[in-house]
Amino acid sequence: MSSKKTITMEHGAGGQFMQELIGGMILKNITQRSAGTVGLDDLDDGSTISLPEELEDGAELVMTTDSHVVDPLFFPGGDIGKLAVCGTVNDLTVMGARPLALTCAIILPEGFELSVFEDIMKSMNLAAEEAGVAIITGDTKTIQGNKLDSMVINTTGVGIAPKVIRDNGLSAGDTIIVTGNLGDHGIALLSHREGFDFETKLVSDVSPVNDLLKGPLSLRTEDNQPVITAMKDPTRGGLASSINEMAQKSGVGIVLEESDIPVDMAVNTACEMLGLNPLEIANEGKAVIGVRPEYAEEVLELLRSHKYGANARIVGKAVSENTGKVLLRTSIGSLRQLGMPVGDPIPRVC
Amino acid sequence: MSSKKTITMEHGAGGQFMQELIGGMILKNITQRSAGTVGLDDLDDGSTISLPEELEDGAELVMTTDSHVVDPLFFPGGDIGKLAVCGTVNDLTVMGARPLALTCAIILPEGFELSVFEDIMKSMNLAAEEAGVAIITGDTKTIQGNKLDSMVINTTGVGIAPKVIRDNGLSAGDTIIVTGNLGDHGIALLSHREGFDFETKLVSDVSPVNDLLKGPLSLRTEDNQPVITAMKDPTRGGLASSINEMAQKSGVGIVLEESDIPVDMAVNTACEMLGLNPLEIANEGKAVIGVRPEYAEEVLELLRSHKYGANARIVGKAVSENTGKVLLRTSIGSLRQLGMPVGDPIPRVC
Numbered sequence A, B: 001m002s003s004k005k006t007i008t009m010e011h012g013a014g015g016q017f018m019q020e021l022i023g024g025m026i027l028k029n030i031t032q033r034s035a036g037t038v039g040l041d042d043l044d045d046g047s048t049i050s051l052p053e054e055l056e057d058g059a060e061l062v063m064t065t066d067s068h069v070v071d072p073l074f075f076p077g078g079d080i081g082k083l084a085v086c087g088t089v090n091d092l093t094v095m096g097a098r099p100l101a102l103t104c105a106i107i108l109p110e111g112f113e114l115s116v117f118e119d120i121m122k123s124m125n126l127a128a129e130e131a132g133v134a135i136i137t138g139d140t141k142t143i144q145g146n147k148l149d150s151m152v153i154n155t156t157g158v159g160i161a162p163k164v165i166r167d168n169g170l171s172a173g174d175t176i177i178v179t180g181n182l183g184d185h186g187i188a189l190l191s192h193r194e195g196f197d198f199e200t201k202l203v204s205d206v207s208p209v210n211d212l213l214k215g216p217l218s219l220r221t222e223d224n225q226p227v228i229t230a231m232k233d234p235t236r237g238g239l240a241s242s243i244n245e246m247a248q249k250s251g252v253g254i255v256l257e258e259s260d261i262p263v264d265m266a267v268n269t270a271c272e273m274l275g276l277n278p279l280e281i282a283n284e285g286k287a288v289i290g291v292r293p294e295y296a297e298e299v300l301e302l303l304r305s306h307k308y309g310a311n312a313r314i315v316g317k318a319v320s321e322n323t324g325k326v327l328l329r330t331s332i333g334s335l336r337q338l339g340m341p342v343g344d345p346i347p348r349v350c
């Protein structure tokens, strides 16, 4: 690497240059590098995950994957590295799983700055440290500079769930909770990308939610069932997409109290100006949770006591009418449907 | 989707268009869609893998990932879909693992033909069926048409290894076996891409090696150790890269008999004309295996009885001298070093 300051095609060619890149940029910057007997340092064809000795009856592995094509790579509150770790940690978490290990597969355009690459690896590492998850294996490929505009990162995660949480588990009567303000990620990214100059600085919410949800996930009913009945992370398509999916798959209706849905004032203003619906905007550090009603307050309190859950709110409930539909009750008491978005209004948000 | 024949940005936007794309192009074409209680059909945030009831003592999960940026997408003998499945199945296999589940993360440029996408999904499925592995979860992102030249696929695999096989397990005396002709994939791809007109048609070897290696992997010594001591799939960098890594990590020297290394005549001719070394060229359906010498013939016979192992050969052995180095004994008896390649001479081969 030495004198070369940017990525060349050879960095993705499987020989010495690639080895130097992996050693100098990746191994050096990742702290938790192993989840079993073979780890990142071994640079083998893959790595291993040791299974926990004691597994609850019915425990399952959970696997999830996301590629990240966010544009630009750095935005207020985060960057592609943080996003790639949090996105996968959060999908594992909303499935009820404790993250065990992540992969890191990177595609780089020729000419990409090595110093930027290293900043992104450091950011991945900070997020992985915060989430307490090891990055155990990866892959590095290069594409000619005129054929890809920027870095792409895929992370795939494996976790272990004592009880898997589905998105189809809502019953009529369940309370719907969101863990904080909605729309921050998408609007912060868009504003930054387009150079909009809002009065208040908009910051992405990108963060790992596994610690936030640890308490609520461990709560059990008297007959040892999770008190969380369904959960999703409202990423692309925002709350509108997640909650419609939960309603459809669970076969319930949902009524949301519009005035109870937490949206930051700056995000609301920006959305009004841009003609966007904050409920359709991507979040990267939030969860939508269905809870057995008798435990709703306990879950809410647990969430609110965590730094990422300060704005958690009960926003509505599942009902037996209007199966598969989501209705918003407005401040004047009328009901209107919150539909499934057709597409996300903001491209390349994650 | 209906009337739209090509990918639009909305296909990667998390709303209805994406759901239709996933339903119509992916779910419909994948046969094995589940490895646990939550599978591909559930379209949840991830999927589950049920752990086998009885695990050998010391069994570990193995995880591996590869992104595929091959250019062009279709080549003699395969395409990006087949490659993406085989690449990950093969990395699991050379770690000693039985593949349990794969993820499928796709990035598509705007304007990409839907019919081509479907052909690739069908090809992924055929390869997954052959390998007996389920595709349980995935991700779909889109990039503007002027910012990415073609489709990218990442597959990440999880398998279970009763005994993990490392690449550092060679001891002096071990026999080195390759499972067939070397260089086919890289040279077939290059010739096709550049429109070279060789007399013989060159075809990629891309294929899953898990069934080929099932027999050899199950062989045990009298004290219940695997007879395979080390293994790698010689992808980017070819045999030269894999065997050098095995020598360095194991702390042994390697002597290969040049005339015993199987290379197809057409590949040899092409390499001579292009000034390439077939031992540095990528393979996508091969393994380099270290075996305890007393079991070498048995392993060889097992390999040869399989359709993918007809050209398997003993090519050399590990020695205690020249630690970390690989020497080729030429037909006239002289020794010359086979070095670690610097980069792969052929870009975007996988």
Ligand SMILES: Nc1ncnc2c1ncn2[C@@H]1O[C@H](COP(=O)(O)OP(=O)(O)OP(=O)(O)O)[C@@H](O)[C@H]1O
Pocket (backbone or CB within 6 Å): A014, A022, A026, A040, A042, A043, A044, A045, A046, A104, A105, A106, A136, A137, A138, A139, A140, B065, B066, B087, B091, B235, B236, B350
């Ligand atoms: N971006 C990355 N992050 C973490 N580890 C990486 C990264 N890229 C490569 N590695 C590690 O470097 C080693 C070599 O990677 P490489 O991709 O060459 O292996 P492979 O998949 O066996 O080969 P190929 O990609 O040619 O099929 C592996 O152990 C891999 O985990």
Ligand SMILES: Nc1ncnc2c1ncn2[C@@H]1O[C@H](COP(=O)(O)OP(=O)(O)OP(=O)(O)O)[C@@H](O)[C@H]1O
Pocket (backbone or CB within 6 Å): A065, A066, A087, A091, A235, A236, B014, B022, B026, B040, B042, B043, B044, B045, B046, B104, B105, B106, B136, B137, B138, B139, B140
């Ligand atoms: N290329 C694909 N192959 C197989 N399954 C896919 C593919 N793309 C998406 N899926 C499946 O479709 C469902 C929705 O995917 P999506 O990516 O929207 O989920 P998510 O990761 O929770 O959201 P986001 O990507 O916005 O973070 C998931 O169950 C996913 O496994």
Ligand SMILES: [Mg+2]
Pocket (backbone or CB within 6 Å): A044, A045, B091, B232, B233, B235
């Ligand atoms: Mg490999």
Ligand SMILES: [Mg+2]
Pocket (backbone or CB within 6 Å): A065, A066, A087, A088, A091, A235
């Ligand atoms: Mg996700």
Ligand SMILES: [Mg+2]
Pocket (backbone or CB within 6 Å): A138, A139, A140, B065, B066, B067
């Ligand atoms: Mg790789």
Ligand SMILES: [Mg+2]
Pocket (backbone or CB within 6 Å): A091, A232, A233, A235, B044, B045
């Ligand atoms: Mg999700």
Ligand SMILES: [Mg+2]
Pocket (backbone or CB within 6 Å): B065, B066, B087, B088, B091, B235
């Ligand atoms: Mg590989």
Ligand SMILES: [Mg+2]
Pocket (backbone or CB within 6 Å): A065, A066, A067, B138, B139, B140
């Ligand atoms: Mg996704």
